[in-house]
Amino acid sequence: MNNLTFSVLTGGYMSINDSEECDRLVVKVVGVGGVGVLALESMIKAKIRGVDFIAVDTEAQALETSSAPIKIRLGVNTTKDGGSGSRPESDRADAEESRQEIGEALKGADVVIIVARMGGCTGTGAVQVIADAAKVSGALMTVGIVTLPFNHEGKIRMETAEEGVRALGKRVDSLIVIPNEGMAAVGSTEQNLLEVLTGDAILTEAVRGITDLLRPRFPAIDPGDIIRVLPSEYPITFGIGEASGHDRALKAAQKAMHPLSRGGVDIAQASDVLVNIAGSSDMTMADYNEVNKFICSKISDDTQIKICFTVDDRLEDKIKVTVYLSKSEPTATIRTENTNYDVPSYLL
Structure with missing residues (x-):
């Protein structure tokens, strides 16, 4: 089982649109x-x-x-x-x-x-x-x-x-x-x-x-959390996906992971993963579960994963998933279906 930290970035159900909290940093x-x-x-x-x-x-x-x-x-x-x-x-x-x-x-x-x-x-x-x-x-x-x-x-x-x-x-x-x-x-x-x-x-x-x-200024996450999960010793790759309609959360998670997997990043070898799920106030626990299940299926049991979510009513019916991945043992090349790109191993 993955080492999972779950952070709710709503602070008593305040949203990203609360300007006082948004402007503190x-x-x-x-x-x-x-x-x-x-x-x-x-x-x-x-x-x-x-x-x-x-x-x-x-x-x-x-x-x-x-x-x-x-x-x-x-x-x-x-x-x-x-x-x-x-x-x-x-x-x-x-x-x-x-x-x-x-x-x-x-x-x-x-x-x-x-x-x-x-x-x-x-x-x-x-x-x-x-x-x-x-x-x-x-x-x-x-x-x-x-x-x-x-x-x-x-x-x-x-x-x-x-x-x-x-x-x-x-x-x-x-x-x-x-x-x-x-x-x-x-x-x-x-x-x-x-x-x-x-x-x-x-x-x-x-x-x-x-x-x-x-932006959400709550104790659940702060710059120190990001530094701990994504230290500069291991350069980070990332992906972002956004979707609406049926299976919106799953589709957003798939889109976020797609450039990582197609770009040759060995997701299973990630040492740390930070995920942010953003959606409007109608976002459900089922949406969270879909993202969690999909991403956890792609990483190893030893991966440290932190999942946060943000309430952002500007997204309306869409879900946005952002995935940051850090690797302590990088791969030697970027691989796509047809080509191997000679990129330094420590950059992946």
């Missing part, structure tokens, strides 16, 4: 580099609530077109052409130059979520400085959410991404790593090309998933 999302800044645009359009957005880049043009209320250009005194070429160490130095400005922007944050693509310059180099600044600012929790390069981008870029992930993992409390190649393999062929290449949609859902976990 200050959450700041930092988009770093070209992909990170673009992802912020997707998040702003998606109207993720209760979040402050900060765009950070060396490119002046990218920041000028950003809708983020706070924008920080790195390397103003050292970068003359709006970019630093292909050297993450240069962007790390640029971020160090702007450390005070970054620290000021992060001041007062309880939770800092850093979003970037690894393998390039700014995303790989600057995130370490930003993570350090978040700790110094007094944040209770720092989360890294990063994507990896595609195979066609070459071995050097992947090796750069590996180094960046290792360095970032030492500086954040939880690290979610999204292999672009695996996510593209399980996505629809009709999906927007720019969304696939930048990872906008998946990064937006990853951030929304974390903020959904944090």
Whole structure:
């Protein structure tokens, strides 16, 4: 039998719409580099609530077109052409130059979520400085959410991404790593090309998933719980599913697990699983049981699993299931039905 913790995020039947409880944590999302800044645009359009957005880049043009209320250009005194070429160490130095400005922007944050693509310059180099600044600012929790390069981008870029992930993992409390190649393999062929290449949609859902976990301000779960279940020592993969109508809970759970299983993640080897079930006030115990039964059927008896649920009347007749999976003994590659992707084992 699985080691199961059941948390009810309703606190005497209060819902996610209770603004006093929703606003108790200050959450700041930092988009770093070209992909990170673009992802912020997707998040702003998606109207993720209760979040402050900060765009950070060396490119002046990218920041000028950003809708983020706070924008920080790195390397103003050292970068003359709006970019630093292909050297993450240069962007790390640029971020160090702007450390005070970054620290000021992060001041007062309880939770800092850093979003970037690894393998390039700014995303790989600057995130370490930003993570350090978040700790110094007094944040209770720092989360890294990063994507990896595609195979066609070459071995050097992947090796750069590996180094960046290792360095970032030492500086954040939880690290979610999204292999672009695996996510593209399980996505629809009709999906927007720019969304696939930048990872906008998946990064937006990853951030929304974390903020959904944090938003209900009840003792059942807090940043410390997330850190304990999803430590940065073991990078995290995740899936989100949403469904309505007949068997809505089961369908939502299946959709949440689908990209993990198709993306090559060995679910049975998970050391820890964190599940959030969200639904309106008509969500039933039967819905909970359907999700619990399905997910427990996919993991081993030794897996530590924590299941929470959130009342969110904005979902109306839909159920949304978010699954976070951490592995202490990762697999060597991402596998799909037709292809093995050479992704570092510690990233899975």
